[in-house]
Amino acid sequence: APQLLDRSVLESRVREVEEENRQIRLQLSQSQASAQLPPDGAQQWGASADTGPEDGENTAEERGNNTDCPRAPPVSKCELIHVACVCAGHNASRDVVTLVKSVLFHRRNPLHFHFITDSVAHQILSALFQSWMVPSVQVSFYDAETLKSEVSWIPNKHYSGIYGLMKLTLTKALPPDLSQVIVLDTDITFATDIAELWGIFRKFTGNGEQVIGLVENQSDWYLGNLWKNHKPWPALGRGFNTGVILLYLERLRRMRWEQMWRLTAERELMSMLSTSLADQDIFNAFIKQNPVLVHQLPCFWNVQLSDHTRSEQCYTEVSDLKVIHWNSPKKLRVKNKHVEFFRNLYLTFLEYDGNLLRRELFGCPSPSSPQSVQLQSALEQLDEDDQCYDFRRERLTVHRVHLYFLHYEYPRTDNGSDITLVAQLSMDRLQMLEAICKHWEGPISLALYMSDAEAQQFLRYAQASEVLKNRKNVGYHIVYREGQFYPVNLLRNVALRNAPTPYVFLTDVDFLPMYGLYDYLRRSVVQLDMSHSKKALVVPAFETLRYRLSFPKSKAELLSMLDMGTLYTFRYHVWPKGHAPTNYAKWRTATTPYRVEWEADFEPYVVVRRDCPEYDQRFVGFGWNKVSHIMELDAQEYELTVLPNAFMIHMPHAPSFDISKFRSSPGYRHCLSTLKDEFHQDLSRK
Template identity: 90%
Template sequence: VLIWLLSWIPNKHYSGIYGLMKLTLTKALPSDLSKVIVLDTDITFATDIAELWGIFRKFTDKQVIGLVENQSDWYLGNLWKNHKPWPALGRGFNTGVILLYLERLRRIGWEQMWRLTAERELMSMLSTSLADQDIFNAFIKQNPVLVHQLPCFWNVQLSDHTRSEQCYTEVSDLKVIHWNSPKKLRVKNKHVEFFRNLYLTFLEYDGNLLRRELFGCPTQASPESIKLQKALEELDEDDQCYDFRRERLTVHRVHLYFLQYDYTPTEDNTDITLVAQLSMDRLQMLEAICKHWEGPISLALYMSDAEAQQFLRYAQASEVLKNRKNVGYHIVYKEGQFYPVNLVRNVALKNANTPYVFLTDVDFLPMYGLYDYLRKSVVQMDMAHTKKALVVPAFETLRYRLSFPKSKAELLSMLDMGTLYTFRYHVWPKGHAPTNYAKWRTATTPYKVEWEPDFEPYVVVRRECPEYDQRFVGFGWNKVSHIMELDAQEYDLMVLPNAFMIHMPHAPSFDISKFRSSSSYRNCLNTLKDEFHQDLSRKYGSAALKYLTAQRNI
C-alpha cells in the first residue's frame, strides 16, 4: 500500500521508489508513536544515539523536523552548467538523518502537505533527482518555521561534491558519518581511510553486545521476554544436561535475505527449493551446489558478525554466486556453546518460497538434472494430494577430486570399482540402510520403504512438513528425529529410482569431535532422545509406541 502511495512520483535517484518511503512514515508507523529518528542505511554512528534523541527537547513548539544542512552545493545549482535542482532553503538539508515529530506532523496534515508540494514542483521538474530529499526541501522552503537545524556533526556527508571537512576540526568530533554516494566506501576524502576503518571495525563487532540493556534506558519487558525469563528460572543448573536445555531457550539474532534475492514462482506449482544450513567451514561448497542445482535455494548460515562480513566479501567476489539471484541467504548469528543445527535448519525451511522442499546437507552434491527430475516426480507421485516423502539415495566419496557421475549407470560402475560408497557404510550403516541400495540398483520405478530406527534419509516433502526439533543441538539425532516425526504423521517414504546425491569429503566438525570425546555429551543426547520419544507419544498417542519399543530393542 505504501509503495502504491509513492508510485506516481518519477524518481531518478539510484534508490528507486524505496528512496521515497520516508515520506509515508506518519502512515506506516503506529498512530500512538510520538517521535522517531530516521536513519539511512549508509551511516556509521560514532556516539550514543541517546544524545541525538535528546535534541527533540530543543525543538520550539512549531518545529516538526530536525535535519543537518546539506554539505554540497547541489541545491545552490552551481555544480555544472544547466544544473537545475529542486527549490531549497539556502544550501538545503540532507535527509540521511531526520528527527521526525510524528505527533505534530499528523496534526498539521503532513500527508496532504507533502503531496501538494510534490505535485506542484513535478509540473516543472518532471522527476526527483534525490528522492525524498527533494520533496522535504521544497516543503521546508515553503514552511521554514517547521525545521530545526541540527549541528553538522550529526550528519557528516561524504559524497564527492561535499565539503564535509569544514564541519569538523578533529575526526574525534564526529557523531555520524554518512556515505551518501553511490561509491560508498570509495569516495574521495582526506580522512576516508579513518572513516572506512571505523565502519569496518563496527561491522565486525559481536552484535550480541548491542542486545545488553543500556544504562539509563529503562525498558518495558515484553510478554515474550517475561515468558523466556520464567522458562530459564525453571531450569535446574545442577542438571548435567543444563547447557543443552539452556541452548534450546537461546534467542538468536537472525538476518533474513542477507544478499539480494529474486525468485519468480513457477506457474505449474511444482517448484522445489533446496534447503540446507552451513557454517563458515563449509562455505567452499556453495559454488559447486549452485552448479549442480539450478532451482531456488534457501540457505541458513550460522556465523558471527565478523564471519558474516567475510561471507559477504566471498559472495561478492564469486562470479557463480553473484549471478545466482534465486538463492536466499539467511544469517543466524552465533551465540551459546553448541551449534543449534535444527534451529538453523528451521530458518532455512521456513523461508523457502516454493510448494516443495528438498531437505539436504550442504556437503552433498545433487546429481546433474536432479532439480528437473524431482519436479517431474512431484507430479507423478501426486505429492499435492498425498503425504509422501521422496527419498534421494545418498552416496559418498573419500576423494577430494571426483569425476562426478553423469548417470545412474556411471554411478553404479563407480560403486563397483570402489570409487564411491553408500553413505556412511563404514561408520553408521543404520542411517541409510532402509533405503535398500540393493533394490535401488535395478529399480526403475519408485518403491516404498518402512521406517527403521536411526533412519535419516534426505527427502523431498511439501513445505508444510513438521519443523525440526530444536532440542537437538550439535551432533546427533537432529535428522533422525525429523524423519521419525514424518513417519508418525504417516508420510510414505518413497525411494526414487533415478535420483542420487554424493557426499564430498571434509574435516570432521567441532561438534562431532565433542560427541566422540565426551561421555557426558553422549549421555545427554540419550536423555534428550528419551524425552523426545515421550513427547512423541503424548503428541501421536499409541501410534508412536513403536518408536519407544524400537529404541529399547537397540
C-alpha cells in the same frame, strides 16, 4: 475527546512557557559569560544562530572544563525516543541493521523504531527484532504500499525510487499522537548517544515556528556549479541534507504540512519536471519559501561523506563527531583523506556482535514480552546440577535470525510441484555453495550459522562469486552464533520454514545432487501423487574419498564407479545402519520406485511436503539429529519410497568440531543417550 484536546493544548502551552523561561535563563547566563568569550567564539560552521550549549557547541569541555556546573542531560533518564526509517528491499534491510547497532551501542534510553517497509523488509526486520529480543526497544511497522499513492505522482530520478519520497508522508503514516520523531536514512552510523539529538527538540523556538531540524548540505549540489547546465531545485544557500531530520510532527500537522509540501512540489515540477534527489529537493524548495520553519543543526549531526562534499570543513572544526552519513551509492569508496577513520567506525558496527546489545536499561520500567517471560520461566525450571544442563540450556537459546540476507527472487510456478533444496551450513562449508548451485537449478533455502563478522565475509564472498551473484532463487538466512553447541536442527527448521515451494528436498550441504535431479524429483512428485498421500521420497546417498571427482552423468556411470571402488554407499564402513534400509542391492537394478520399511537409526535424505514435522531442537551438535526426524516421519505414517533413478554424492571434508567433541567426551555421549530416551518417551506420548 474535547477534554483530551483541551488537555493537550494546555500541555503544549505549558511546554512553550517552560521553553520561553529556559531561553530567558540561557540568555542571562550567556550575557554574564560574554565578557569571557572571544568575539566570534560562539558560532561554529554549520550551526544555527540560536543554538546553545545543548547542541554541543562551546560546552564546558571545549572551553577547557573551566566551570563547576555539570552539563544537564539532554533528556530525562527513561524518556522514550522515537526513530523512523524508510526501508525497502533486501539491501536496505541489511544496511539498517548497522544503523540500529550503532544507536543501540550508545543509547541509555528506551527506543521505539518506526519502520516504513515493503513486504520484504517487513518480513526480514520483524523476524530479526523478534529473535533479537533487545530490552526496552519497541518496533512498529507501516505498510509502504498504502503510502505509494501519496508520492507516486512525483517523477524521481534518484536511485532510491519511490521509497526516496516516503519521508514526506510521515505526518500521515505515523500515529496521530506521536508528536516528535528523528528520521534517519539507512546509511547512517551514530558515534554518540541518540538522546543528544532528541534533546535538540527542546531548542526549537517556543512560538511554534520551527518544525524541521536539518544539517546544511555539505556538497555543492544546490549551488548549481557542478557541471555545465546543471540546474538544481531551489534551496536556501547550500540547502539542507535530509539524511538526518528532526520532525516536530505535532506542529507540522497543525500547519497542514501535507498540503504545503504538495503545493511546493506541484509548483516546482512545472519547470523541473522531476526530482533529482528525491524528498531532499522538495524539503529544500519548501524551506526556501518558509525559512523560519527550519532549525539548523550543527554539521556534526550529519557528516556527509561522498566525492563532492566539503564535510572536512565541518569535522576538522569540531571536537566531537556524532553522525556519519555515507550519502552516496558508492558508499565506502569515496576519495576522502580521512576515509579510513570513518570506514573503521562504520565497520566496527557492521561486524559488531549484536548479542552484546541485549543490555537491560536498569532503572527504567520495561514491560516484558510474552516471549521473554516464557523463556525466563523455562530457564528457571532447569536444574543447574544436571549433568546435561548445557544441552538443555542450549535448546532454550533464542538465536538472532536475519532472513534473506541477500537479494532473493522466486518466480512462482503454477503446477504446484515445485521443490526447494533445504540445507544448513557454517563458514567451513562455504566452498560447497557454488558446486550445489551448478548441480541444482531450482530454489534453495539455506540457514547459515555465523558470527556478525563472518556474515560480512560471506557477503563479500557471495558478491565476488560469478555463480552465486547470478543466482537470485537462493534464500540465505543467517542464524547468528551463540552458545557452545552447533544448533543443527534449529538451522534446518529455519531453512525449512522459509522454503517457498509446496515440497522440500531435505539434504546436507556437503552432498552434490546428480545433474538433473531437480527436474526428476518434480516429475516424481506428480507421478507418485504426493499431493494426496503422505510419502517421503528417498534419494540414495553415496560418497567419494576423492577431492577431485569426475561426477557421474548417469546411474549406469555411477554403478560402474561403484564397482571400481571410486564411489561407495554412504557411510557403509562407519555407520551402515544409517542407510542400509535404502537397500542398495535392490536399487542397482530397480526401474520403478519401491517402498522400504523404517528401521532404527535410518537417516536417509528425503523429499516431503513442506508441512512435514519440524526437526527436534533438543538435538544439538553431533548425533541423532536426522535420525529423530525420520523416526517422527515414520510415526506419522509417512511411506518411505526409494527413487530408482536418483542419487547424491557426499564430498570429502575435514571432520566437524562437534563430531570430535562427541568422539572424545564420554559426558557428551551420555547426554545424547539421555536425550534419545526422552525423545522416545515424548514421541510415544504424542
